[in-house]
Each structure stands twice: as C-alpha cells, then as structure tokens.
Amino acid sequence: MSENPPNTFLSAEHRAAWWMLAPALAFTLTLAVYPVIASFILSLYRIILSMPALGEPFVGLENYVLLFADPAARQAFMVTAGFVLCSTTLELAFGLIIALVIHAQFRGRGWVRAAALIPWVIPTAVASQMWRYLFNDQYGLANLIVFGDRVADYIPWLASPGLAFSIMVLVDVWKTSSFAALLILAGLQLIPDELYEAARIDGANLWQRFWHITLPLLKPALLLALLFRTMDAFRVFDLAFVMTQGGPGDATQVLQLYGYKAMFTEGRMGYGSAVSVMVFVAIFALSLVYVRTVGSRLMERET
Amino acid sequence: MMQRLLLVLGISLTVVGSLAPFVWFVLTSFKTQQEVEAVPPLWWPSGGWHFYRAALFDHHLLSYVGNSVIVAGSTTLLALVIGIPAAYVLARVKLPGKPWILGGLLTVSMFPQMAIAGPIWRLLANVQGLNTHWGLILPYVTFSLPLVIWILASFFKELPAELEEAARVDGCNTWQTLTRIMLPLATPGIFTAAILTFIYSWNEFFFALLILTQPDKHTLPLGIALFQGEFTIPWGELAAASVLATLPLVFIVLLCQRWIISGLSAGAVKG
Numbered sequence: 132m133s134e135n136p137p138n139t140f141l142s143a144e145h146r147a148a149w150w151m152l153a154p155a156l157a158f159t160l161t162l163a164v165y166p167v168i169a170s171f172i173l174s175l176y177r178i179i180l181s182m183p184a185l186g187e188p189f190v191g192l193e194n195y196v197l198l199f200a201d202p203a204a205r206q207a208f209m210v211t212a213g214f215v216l217c218s219t220t221l222e223l224a225f226g227l228i229i230a231l232v233i234h235a236q237f238r239g240r241g242w243v244r245a246a247a248l249i250p251w252v253i254p255t256a257v258a259s260q261m262w263r264y265l266f267n268d269q270y271g272l273a274n275l276i277v278f279g280d281r282v283a284d285y286i287p288w289l290a291s292p293g294l295a296f297s298i299m300v301l302v303d304v305w306k307t308s309s310f311a312a313l314l315i316l317a318g319l320q321l322i323p324d325e326l327y328e329a330a331r332i333d334g335a336n337l338w339q340r341f342w343h344i345t346l347p348l349l350k351p352a353l354l355l356a357l358l359f360r361t362m363d364a365f366r367v368f369d370l371a372f373v374m375t376q377g378g379p380g381d382a383t384q385v386l387q388l389y390g391y392k393a394m395f396t397e398g399r400m401g402y403g404s405a406v407s408v409m410v411f412v413a414i415f416a417l418s419l420v421y422v423r424t425v426g427s428r429l430m431e432r433e434t
Numbered sequence: 435m436m437q438r439l440l441l442v443l444g445i446s447l448t449v450v451g452s453l454a455p456f457v458w459f460v461l462t463s464f465k466t467q468q469e470v471e472a473v474p475p476l477w478w479p480s481g482g483w484h485f486y487r488a489a490l491f492d493h494h495l496l497s498y499v500g501n502s503v504i505v506a507g508s509t510t511l512l513a514l515v516i517g518i519p520a521a522y523v524l525a526r527v528k529l530p531g532k533p534w535i536l537g538g539l540l541t542v543s544m545f546p547q548m549a550i551a552g553p554i555w556r557l558l559a560n561v562q563g564l565n566t567h568w569g570l571i572l573p574y575v576t577f578s579l580p581l582v583i584w585i586l587a588s589f590f591k592e593l594p595a596e597l598e599e600a601a602r603v604d605g606c607n608t609w610q611t612l613t614r615i616m617l618p619l620a621t622p623g624i625f626t627a628a629i630l631t632f633i634y635s636w637n638e639f640f641f642a643l644l645i646l647t648q649p650d651k652h653t654l655p656l657g658i659a660l661f662q663g664e665f666t667i668p669w670g671e672l673a674a675a676s677v678l679a680t681l682p683l684v685f686i687v688l689l690c691q692r693w694i695i696s697g698l699s700a701g702a703v704k705g
Binding site for chain 1: 436437440441444445447448449451452453455456458459462470471472473474475516517519520522523524527529535537538539540541542544545546547548549550551552553554555556557572573575576577579583607608609612633636637639640643644654655656658659661669672673676679680683684686687688691692694695698699
C-alpha cells in the first residue's frame with residue numbers, strides 16, 4: 132500500500148505509526164522521564180520549601196554528602212534492605228505453594244483462585260488499617276488468638292520495634308504472595324504433562340517429581356518473580372505510612388517514607404531529591420536486568 | 435493419596451490465609467460500639483448496619499466513593515484511548531527503536547514514586563493542578579500506560595496477520611485497520627487492560643497523598659488511611675468504610691478472575 136518512493140525518510144505508514152504513538156510517548160516523557168531527570172537536577176540544589184527567601188542555591192553534591200553522613204538515612208536503607216530480603220524470600224515460598232495449589236485440577240478451582248486474589252486486590256491503605264486493627268493492643272484478634280482471655284498478658288504488638296518490622300513483612304507477604312504465585316503459575320503452565328507421566332512410569336514419587344522436574348523447569352519463572360518482587364518491595368511506602376508511620380522510633384522507616392518526610396514534611400526539596408535519586412538508581416539497576424530478561428524474549432519473537 | 439492430602443491442605447491454607455483477616459474486618463463492621471471495644475474481643479457481631487450509615491454520612495465516605503469513581507473511571511478511559519493505538523503500532527508496525535520504547539515502558543512501570551514526586555509536585559503547582567482530580571489523573575494515566583500497552587501489544591501479536599493484509603488490500607490505512615478490523619477482535623485484551631487499570635487507580639495511594647490535600651477531593655484509599663475520629667480511631671466506622679471500598683474489587687475478582695490472571699502474567703512474564 133505504501134506508494135512513497137523508498138528514499139523518503141518516513142513512509143506514510145511510519146508517519147501514521149508515530150502519530151499513533153505520540154500521545155503515549157508525550158505522557159511518558161513529560162510525567163515519567165522528565166521528572167526523573169529533574170530529580171537529579173533538584174538534588175544538586177539547596178531548596179527549603181518553607182524558606183523561599185533563601186533562594187535555591189546550587190550546592191553540588193552537598194545533599195549526597197549529608198545523605199551518606201546521616202545515620203537516619205543509613206537506618207532507612209537497612210530497614211528497606213531487610214524488608215526486601217525477608218518479604219521476597221517468604222513471598223516466593225508461599226507464592227510457589229499457592230501456584231502449585233491453583234495449578235492443580237480440582238472442582239471449584241476458580242473459586243480458590245479468586246480467593247487467593249483477594250489480598251492482592253484489597254487497597255494497601257485498607258489492608259494496612261485492617262492489620263493495624265488485628266494487632267491492636269486491646270481489641271486485636273492477634274491477642275485473642277495468642278492469649279485468649281488472659282487480658283493482662285495482651286501486648287501492644289506495633290509498639291515493639293522488632294514486632295512492628297515483622298508485622299510489616301507479614302502484611303506484605305499476605306498481600307503479594309498471590310501475585311508472585313501468578314508469575315510462577317505462568318511458568319508451571321509451560322511444563323508439559325508428558326514429563327510427569329514419564330517420571331511416574333519410571334517410579335518417581337511425588338517429592339522426586341517436584342524436585343527433579345518442577346523446580347528446575349520453574350527456575351526462569353522463579354527468577355522473574357524474585358526480580359519483580361524485589362523491585363516492588365524496594366519501593367514500599369503505603370504500608371509503612373498507614374500502619375506505623377515509620378515507628379516505633381524508626382524501626383519501619385523505609386527509604387521512600389524517609390524521602391517523603393524529608394521532602395514534604397520538612398520541606399527539604401533538594402535533600403529529598405537526593406534520597407529519591409538513590410532509590411531510583413537502586414531500582415533502575417534491577418530493572419535493567421529485568422528488561423533484559425523479559426525484553427530478550429520479545430526480541431526472539433520479533434525475529 | 436498423599437497428593438490428595440497435600441492438595442486439600444494447600445487449598446485450605448490458601449483460602450483461610452487469604453480470607454480470614456478480611457472476614458474479621460467484615461465481622462467488625464457489623465458489631466455494636468460496645469462489641470468493637472470489648473476486651474477480650476468478641477467473635478460474633480449483633481450490631482447491624484449502623485456503622486455503614488455512620489461511615490457514609492458522618493465520615494464523607496460518599497464523597498470519597500464519588501471521587502474514586504471519577505478518578506479511576508477517567509484514568510481507565512484515557513489510558514485505553516491513548517494506549518490502544520500505541521500498543522497496536524508497537525505490536526504490528528516495524529519501527530526503528532521499537533525495542534527501546536517497549537523496554538523503556540517496562541522500566542517506567544517500575545519507577546519508585548519518590549523518584550518523580552518532587553518534580554511532579556512542582557509541575558502541577560505551576561499549572562494549578564494540585565488538589566484537582568485531573569492533576570491526579572495525569573500521573574495515573576502515565577503509570578497505567580506501560581501495563582496497558584504491554585498487555586495489548588502481546589494480544590495484538592497473537593491475532594492472525596492475514597486479516598490485516600486483507601484490509602490493506604482493500605485500501606485501509608493503519609488507523610482504519612486498527613479501528614475496523616483489530617479493535618473488535620481485541621475486546622478480551624482491552625477488557626483485561628481496563629480491569630487492571632481500574633484496580634490500579636482505585637487503589638493507588640502515594641500520588642493521591644501527594645496531590646490531594648483537601649478532604650473533599652480525597653479518594654477512597656486516602657480517606658481510609660487518614661480516617662479520624664474526634665479522639666480515637668473509630669474502628670467500627672473504619673471497618674465499614676473499608677468493606678465498602680473493597681466490595682467493588684471483590685466483585686471484579688469474582689467475575690473476572692480469569693482475565694486478571696492472564697493479563698498479569700502477560701504484562702509481567704510472557705512479553
């Protein structure tokens with residue numbers, strides 16, 4: 132259909148294609164790419180929102196020097212790293228169990244799949260309030276289950292640093308294991324049934340079939356789920372903001388919450404931007420690995 | 435036998451683990467004020483609907499619901515209108531730099547919100563977009579586009595190319611091929627993308643917190659996160675509000691479980 136001479140820079144088809152892409156690209160460039168670059172630039176200035184009289188002087192890497200010297204920033208990084216490590220490990224384990232369950236053939240499987248999706252679909256803000264109530268020092272179900280009616284033993288779960296951190300991990304695991312399960316399920320569906328048949332004929336028991344067939348063949352899906360969950364866990368915010376406000380002390384003060392408080396509570400726009408940049412760099416490095424993994428499959432299909 | 439036993443165990447674990455915490459909140463929402471504050475806590479409620487009435491009429495829940503419907507509805511519509519043509523082009527037209535665009539979109543979907551919060555806040559402040567719904571819809575559309583485009587691009591790729599070639603022979607250009615031939619065929623993919631975009635923008639918290647400062651503009655997650663009584667947290671009303679905020683999502687999951695599962699794995703794994 133293209134009657135343009137082959138030398139023209141853009142054929143009619145390509146021109147149309149770029150027009151159809153243009154709105155999506157415009158949104159992405161203005162509200163995603165530009166802001167990231169602007170964050171880099173802002174992080175080189177000293178900007179205090181509450182004191183506009185100071186102006187916005189260029190300070191070079193001062194914000195980063197402050198950031199690396201700040202024990203609160205180091206604490207936020209450690210909390211986040213610990214959270215990522217604990218939650219992704221548990222999510223992969225539970226995700227694998229859920230995936231195996233919802234992959235099996237049984238009556239009412241649709242209902243079980245729907246039930247497994249419920250935690251994922253509940254807004255994190257709602258889930259955080261819900262779990263805050265479950266771990267309430269007096270009215271909470273957790274106390275009822277652990278201590279029954281020995282009211283004197285009831286403990287204020289979220290007031291203890293270690294417990295508050297563990298509860299934050301628990302809620303994230305509850306909420307996102309089913310998402311990990313979906314990624315793993317997609318991998319399970321690629322394993323041909325004949326392999327299991329052959330193994331059964333050879334006398335392999337359930338455990339051997341899982342260990343020698345399922346697990347090795349699931350490795351790519353598990354890696355992808357791990358990568359995906361790591362990136363997502365790294366940017367945890369809602370959970371800490373609603374459930375604990377980062378407390379007690381700074382036991383659940385994750386990086387994004389730390390940056391948010393610096394920027395919008397204390398109004399230190401420049402310093403907050405430096406925190407943002409650090410979070411961005413960490414996740415961006417991970418996402419390059421991710422894009423390579425997923426992207427390479429796409430290229431394969433292209434050729 | 436062993437396998438059967440493990441399966442039953444796994445199913446019970448999955449169902450009870452997933453639902454029990456939420457069921458407790460549902461029970462709470464039907465208690466009386468005394469039952470909510472009972473120590474030790476009571477299992478069964480006897481209260482009825484009074485917390486729902488209180489949440490709806492004394493705690494602005496109706497206004498939150500309205501705001502969330504406006505924001506999530508507009509976001510879904512806009513993201514589809516913008517995302518469908520882009521996805522079609524990326525799936526079907528040979529363009530230079532296409533893998534870069536697709537890879538870039540995937541990266542954008544992983545951006546930490548803080549990395550863009552400051553500049554977006556300043557940008558919106560400059561155009562009087564803070565504390566408006568459209569100021570929230572714009573970033574929502576931006577961060578829904580990667581998912582919409584990836585789901586639809588992988589969907590368009592599965593459709594037979596012969597149909598398009600026939601359309602071309604009949605003289606359709608790219609746009610006409612998309613709107614007349616491909617769009618009707620892509621309905622299931624569009625449906626999936628719409629559901630996931632709606633869920634995302636119904637649930638999103640960070641940008642809502644950043645952009646909406648006045649309570650009359652708050653969406654549901656923000657309203658529920660900042661739920662306040664005069665002195666203490668009104669747990670009964672909060673539970674009722676949470677159940678109401680989650681109910682539409684539970685219906686969506688029950689009705690569309692199949693599409694959600696295929697869409698999420700298409701967006702994240704299949705490529």
